[in-house]
Amino acid sequence: MRKLMFYVPLVLFLTLALFLLSGLFSNPMERESVTTNKPLPAFSLPDLMQPAKRWQPEQLHGETFLLNVWGTWCPTCNAELSYMTELKQQGVKIIGLYYVLPVDPLLGESFDLALLQADVSNKLQQRGNPYQFNILDADRSLSLDLGVSGAPETFIVDSNGIVREHHIGDINPQVWRNKLAPLYQKWRQQDGTE
Amino acid sequence: MKMLLRFLTILLFAMPAYATEEALQFENETQRQLYQQLTAELRCPQCQNQNIADSNAVVSVDMRQKTYDMIKQGGNRDDVLDYMINRYGNFVHYQPPLNRYTLLLWLAPLLMLLALVALQLKRRRQQADEFSTDAAAEAASGQSGSAKLDAELDQLIEQYRSKK
Numbered sequence: 001m002r003k004l005m006f007y008v009p010l011v012l013f014l015t016l017a018l019f020l021l022s023g024l025f026s027n028p029m030e031r032e033s034v035t036t037n038k039p040l041p042a043f044s045l046p047d048l049m050q051p052a053k054r055w056q057p058e059q060l061h062g063e064t065f066l067l068n069v070w071g072t073w074c075p076t077c078n079a080e081l082s083y084m085t086e087l088k089q090q091g092v093k094i095i096g097l098y099y100v101l102p103v104d105p106l107l108g109e110s111f112d113l114a115l116l117q118a119d120v121s122n123k124l125q126q127r128g129n130p131y132q133f134n135i136l137d138a139d140r141s142l143s144l145d146l147g148v149s150g151a152p153e154t155f156i157v158d159s160n161g162i163v164r165e166h167h168i169g170d171i172n173p174q175v176w177r178n179k180l181a182p183l184y185q186k187w188r189q190q191d192g193t194e
Numbered sequence: 195m196k197m198l199l200r201f202l203t204i205l206l207f208a209m210p211a212y213a214t215e216e217a218l219q220f221e222n223e224t225q226r227q228l229y230q231q232l233t234a235e236l237r238c239p240q241c242q243n244q245n246i247a248d249s250n251a252v253v254s255v256d257m258r259q260k261t262y263d264m265i266k267q268g269g270n271r272d273d274v275l276d277y278m279i280n281r282y283g284n285f286v287h288y289q290p291p292l293n294r295y296t297l298l299l300w301l302a303p304l305l306m307l308l309a310l311v312a313l314q315l316k317r318r319r320q321q322a323d324e325f326s327t328d329a330a331a332e333a334a335s336g337q338s339g340s341a342k343l344d345a346e347l348d349q350l351i352e353q354y355r356s357k358k
Contacts, residue, residue, distance in 0.1 A: 034283040102255055140256050147281040149239035149253045 033147055033166035040161050041145035048098050048134035049117060055135050057161050064164075064187040065093035066180075067155040068131070068171075069148050072123045073105055077152040080170045085128030087176065092184065096134035099143055099151045111138065156183055159191040218262055225265050232261050232274050235289065239282045 035041075040057040047053040068084065070077035088094055098120070103109055106119055120134070137143050146155065147166065156165040165183050169175070220226040233247035238254045246254040246261075257278065264274050278286050290296045 031283065031285050034279070035281060101252060140252070144253075144256050144260060145281060147239075147283070149282070150251070 030168070035145075035147040036163050036166050038163055040157060040163060041142065043142045043145070045135050045137060045142060048096070048120060048136040051113060051136065055133075060095065060157065061161045062159055062191075063093055064156065064158050064184065064191055065095055065132075066184070067095050067097055067157055069097045069099050069143060069146075069151050069153045069155075071099045071101065071151050072119050073101055074099075074151045076170045078123060078127060080152060080172065081124070081127035081130060083173060083176075084130035084171055087171075088130045093132060094130045096131040097142065098134045098136050099140060099148070100136070100138050154180070156180065156187060158187040220265070228271060229262060229265050232265075232271065233258055235287060236261070236275075236278055237286050237288055239286060245288065 040060070042057065044054050044056050047055060066084075066087075070080075072078065084092075084094055100107075100111065100116070104111075104116075107115060124131075135142070140148075146163070149168065152170050154167045154171055155163050156167075158164050164187050165180065167175070167180060171180065218226075218229070220229065230247070234245050236246045236257060238244045238246050238249040238251055238257075240251040240253045241249050244254075246257045260277070261274050264277065269277075275287060284290055284296075290299065292300050
């Protein structure tokens with residue numbers, strides 16, 4: 001009995017210590033996305049560079065692609081442009097979803113499309129342009145429907161327009177190699193089936 | 195001094211206030227209350243451990259706006275919660291539902307209470323056991339506990355006296 005009473009607190013303490021230790025190395029930003037394995041939400045949004053053209057989800061079907069949520073105001077997004085441009089050269093299809101801030105450091109409270117277009121062209125010239133085209137999400141409605149909590153975030157969308165992966169954070173060589181490339185290849189191989 | 199005391203007393207009654215409330219128009223008080231309740235209960239996905247009423251992250255601004263729009267269009271509490279949970283998961287609501295992933299979370303307080311009660315009962319039984327074994331030993335030796343102690347005390351006094 002005495003012995004037991006000695007070990008009980010010890011075991012309790014060790015369990016608690018291990019639990020807290022594991023907390024030190026976990027990432028609280030990482031959680032399962034609920035918008036994956038569902039079709040892209042319905043939307044009809046203008047092209048950033050040719051606003052007369054509107055994009056609907058059906059027009060994106062046919063080939064697995066990355067949907068990259070970004071903005072020139074976001075330093076991490078700018079940092080991943082050059083690596084994503086390399087990916088584009090390797091044949092990865094990337095479509096941008098431009099996330100406009102309610103109060104943009106560049107635009108202020110009023111939204112000026114020409115100014116934004118100039119800023120985007122400038123940035124893409126400097127850093128490389130990984131995008132086939134950019135969809136302009138001026139009121140962030142599609143972003144809200146996709147469960148976007150900030151930029152950058154990237155979705156893998158398969159050829160049937162089903163969202164297959166939701167990655168929060170930037171794309172760098174390590175993240176691509178370890179996490180996104182295997183998934184992208186997997187869905188890419190299934191293009192054209194079904 | 196009196197002024198200072200008065201000031202400190204007033205400070206005691208200070209209440210926390212959500213800072214980022216916009217001036218919003220509602221049709222009635224119920225809608226306003228629903229809005230306030232929901233924005234206090236919904237959790238910001240970006241700046242964790244803040245509710246959306248309290249946060250000025252872009253996503254919180256959008257979620258507040260959406261909540262407002264839905265309420266204005268006659269949406270009820272469940273409509274808004276379903277909308278948000280369908281996009282941001284159960285994470286986004288400060289009241290997690292009871293399911294197999296959260297079972298432990300909900301049962302933990304009850305389990306702890308039960309464990310404490312069990313421990314307490316066990317202790318009582320042990321004490322009762324000790325008491326009854328003592329009583330049995332005394333009965334066997336034919337001497338009551340206090341008589342035995344008296345004898346020991348007498349002996350000690352005797353020793354002390356003889357040393358003197």
